[in-house]
Amino acid sequence: MMADRRPLFELHILPMFRALDAIHMLRLPPAKRVDLSSYDDLKNKHQDVLDFLNAASPMPPKSHGGPWPKEWIDLFTRWKTTGFGRLIKPAGSNFDLALTGPDRFTLSCDVLLPDGSASAWFSIIQATADAQVYEIVLEQPDGNPPAPTTITIEERLRGPLTTNEVVVLDSAGRHALGIPTS
Template sequence: MADTTPYFELHIRPMFRPIDREHMRSRFDLWNYDAVKSNAANILTAVNQPAAFAMPTKAFGGPWPQGWVDVFQKWVNLGCPRLALSKGTYDVDRLADASVRLSVSVSLTNGAEDAWIDKGTSAQGTAEYTVYLRPAPNGEVKPPRTHNMVEELTSDVTIVALVDVDGRQEFPVPPAIA
């Protein structure tokens, strides 16, 4: 991680488990970028306590390993970087077995960049994804390329929502063929 820039979506949010999120929800949401950024100093204080007092407590998984604390500190020192949103072309199909396939294609003008979709919290019947772009590491430049991603969804999905640089878009899933 020495030369890697830590990003909230890739490196910081995954350190907060669902149980951590639930325990802190009355104060702020550990999976929300703005909340974590504005509470970063308090989080650092909590995770830097001696083991007997550190958060999370031993009863709930124990304190963070020093490597995690170091990554969080680096993230704070770098100004709390986060990923940019990207834009792709999207296709939603119902397959013969009634499952749903989401296909996303992102054109990268710099082939050293990377893109992916991240599944978010979804309401019943809706699958929600965010389309992210990770900048090229260390200013690296490669020829343009297209990055294709496919996600298989369960048959109960009726709407696929994608959040990209243009906002939230909803795609109705075609009905199952009887």
């Protein structure tokens, strides 16, 4: 039997909250107000949110798409019991955007993982005619890391790309890669 995956804020918790939920929670009196898009606020006010979800008249109300299913509440609870996990933004190196075929590109970089059980990937932030923006994210499983290891991560892009560059964000900042033509 596979063990339950550790819930992570960006992958499992944040997507459960809709824009409507966030607006409603920001309209509460200051003592009960929660910014549902903020890791720190949601972590610090986890019990308040759980109380809203489990109240006799739970939030969100049925008239606004609620209440949450038990599985979601269990996941939100497990997020706390597993240590409020979140993705890490590591540093990349050797950034490259290569033309691999007509209107086909491969974005790549090297990432130092704290150990071989960690994983990293490109997460797309914005994909419009004006901008292609990615960030590098890393998931670190629980436990003591045995030894660091460097891997190369890749993302395949299909064009035509109408922007002048592809941007990658990492812990060191912003890296702009020009679009290759040959």
